[in-house]
Amino acid sequence: MSDTKHVPADLVRALDPTPDQLEVLHQRLTAAAQDDGLLDVAYRTMDSPLGTLLVAATELGVVRLAFAGEDHDAVLQTLADRISPRVLRAPARLEVVVQQLDEYFHGRRREFEVALDWRLSAGFRGTVLHHLTEIGYGHTASYATVARRTGNPKAVRAVGTACATNPLPVLVPCHRVVRSDGGMGGYLGGVDAKRTLLTLEAAA
């Protein structure tokens, strides 16, 4: 019986699905999950001038946008830990936001009209991020100005922290917050990404 092993190996091959067959089943699963209210976090990736972005949404709205430089697997693990492990690659829910981001990156959109889920930015950080949406397209504000607007003029550092941990960059425009001395300040997507966005908005 020297060939005991070969039937199981052949069997695995005989029953092996193609990637296309698995993709069809994956799409069926995400559609059924959506219908049954089990798609707690849907995500997809998209190409952009800033590299590959990861976009994730709950049933309430977009909850996370991650830059190419962030470890996307780690981002998804954090979403599983903090929101729900029912996380699936399900592009349908992200269709609108991806289209709007695309338009924005091509200079054809100045404001985003998508629901946002703010649950990853609680407390003062959330307050800061809400105020960022008041800085219009093509404008900038200093960290000190944003601190003043939150009613906490001394909280300049905390504003910096809130920007650096913004779970919804681009959509919530932390790239429009710059240093009082005219310097650009940091950016979680990298200083180059911040410069790209500010240049894009200045040109449009």
Added chain:
Amino acid sequence: MTAKQPFERVVAVHGGAVLRVCRAVLGAVEADDAWSETFLAALQAYPDLPADANVEAWLVTIAHRKALDAVRAAARRPSPTEALPEQASPPVTETEPQLADALTRLPPKQKQAVAYHYLAQLPYADVAALIGGSADAARRAAADGIASLRRTYPQQGPHR
């Protein structure tokens, strides 16, 4: 709190193996529905699964129950008067259709034992827990199944 992987990882890592098991137990036609029901049920129950659970064994257990449901549902359906065997059981792949076909003709216990042990790598004690009987009986059923497959499909020898 122990980290639990995003469910997408579960699908990516185990989706293929669970589909092979469904195909082995049910044939290619019924397998897709069983796979879909398995993963939808798994998605629902996933937050309550202990973080240190054996995910593949858990999925195979669900798939086994879904396969039983499918078999029972098929038994309740009136049998078609004009059977279309060519369409009823298409080969699952281009490469080894006869072997997959031979598998569908095994007695149910042998088929299940082969699928759960050789395709899903469950130990015989776990196989027995699913299909009933002792671990030894499960081992014999799997061995009989493999022996029968080798008899009906001897031309696979020269593969390695």
